[in-house]
Amino acid sequence: MDPVTQKVYYVFGPLTIALTGCQNSLEMEDAIKTGKESSGKLLILDELNKFDQDVLFGALKIPATLQPGEIFNSKYLPGVKLRMAQKGVAIVATMNPATVRYERKELDPALDRLFYNGKEKVDYPPMSPETETPELYEIFLGILMDGNGRIRVAKSELAPSFVETEDPATGIVKQELNPNVTSHGTLYRFALAAAEVHKSFTQKPSVAKTGADEGFLEKTPLEMETLSKWMKEYSEEIEGGDSPKTYLEKKLHDFHENIDGANDKAIYERIFSHFGFSITSPSKTPKEAYAPLTPVEMGYLTPKTPREVRKHGDEVVPRTRIYTKPNGEEIYYLPTAMKAGDNELPSGTILEHQGIQYIYLGTDPETGGNIIMPLEEGNNG
Known part of the structure; x- marks a missing residue:
């Protein structure tokens, strides 16, 4: 009223x-x-x-x-x-x-x-190493990222693996995606595997094909709703939870146990085994130590970011790292050696002056000056 x-x-x-x-x-x-x-x-x-x-x-x-x-x-x-x-x-x-x-x-x-x-059919986000379209993986990264733009997971458990290839004629050295799919970080491998499940469900060629068996799923898709939920849940337990591999294998195991039909069960096992996951008997994998990544290193988590190209024999340019002080302040540095007379002191060298210990980190990426700090319980990332 x-x-x-x-x-x-x-x-x-x-x-x-x-x-x-x-x-x-x-x-x-x-x-x-x-x-x-x-x-x-x-x-x-x-x-x-x-x-x-x-x-x-x-x-x-x-x-x-x-x-x-x-x-x-x-x-x-x-x-x-x-x-x-x-x-x-x-x-x-x-x-x-x-x-x-x-x-x-x-x-x-x-x-x-x-x-x-x-009507418009909207497909799964693209995920293919051949065409360098890692959108599904990038969606996962976005879900795992906290409010400060950090992903508190070791880089090795996230990112794709690269190998160096050299053109004998020109001496050009490039970085390319490692063709060995099990060499990649857990998250990237999981995104690849999920994309193969979708291919199988939509009756497209996938790694599930064996001989005359096309490896097509009959009725069990792995939907974006489920994938997003898993990633969201993991983002809330990153600090004290399992490693990404352990967590995802547990989720996959529970999902696999509830699949109705021997054909679909076998195809799921085939696909995830191809990418290095055990979904019938999940393993307890140790969680690797996390070190904060610089904005540049965060950018390199995606394979779409252009990789370094150099000539054979050229020195590899060091990447910026972060030293985190006990108060949370972050110091950005390049891990380069410092000249001391006829000697060179590598990054991380401990020095002592008047009874106080110092650490030489490297050079300031903006000014080029040497960064020497009192040795504290910092995190050298």
Whole structure:
């Protein structure tokens, strides 16, 4: 009831608000009476094939035929005159493949026809070492990143592995992705494996193929919803939890145990074994020590970042590192040697002066000056 006019009114639901641009029946009545033009809203229907499809079709079939400004009624709002907004009405629906596991059905043909001209198939995020499209892996990195832009996992457990290749004719040395897929960090390997599962489910060639067996999954996809949930959960237990490999193998093991069908079980095992995961008997892998990465090193976590190219015999340029003081202050340095007379002192050398110990870190990446600090319980990353 309106506290001023004492009129009883209906508060509209999301669909009616989107169609009319009004929040309640009083607004709608006033807009029709005054001829005031209204703007509709965007309505997003997520997981379309989880809805009761008869009810949903009944709610959408009339609006699908209406023109801007046309008057209509709804059986859910008896006695209320409604008017289609003159502009701005949009309905976007999303759905995943039908699976018994997640209670998704094939879309009813009548409901499907309502979206016929606007249907777009959105595939899995690309993930291929051959074409250097690591989007699925980059999504995982983004989920694991904390509010300070850090991922508190050892670089070796995240990133792809590279090998140096040399052109004998030119002497040019390049870094290329290691063809041995088990050499990569856990997260990158997991992204590759998840992409192969999707290929198998959509009946595309994958590493699951053996001889005459195409290795196609029958009914068990590994969906983005599940993958995102796993990554989110791990991001919340990084500090004291398992290593990425142990955590993911446990998740995969539980998932694998609930797969219905020997064919799909075998294909999952085949794919993840190819990338170095044991999903039938998860292992307890020690967690590697984490060291903070510089912004440049964070950029190098993705294989899309151009790698260093040099001539054979050229000195490899050192990368910036971080020394974290006990108070949390970070010192950026290049681990270069310091000349001391005829000698060179490597980065990390401990020096003593008047009974106080110091550590030589290297040179300042901006000024080129030497960085020598009192030896503290810092973290030399």
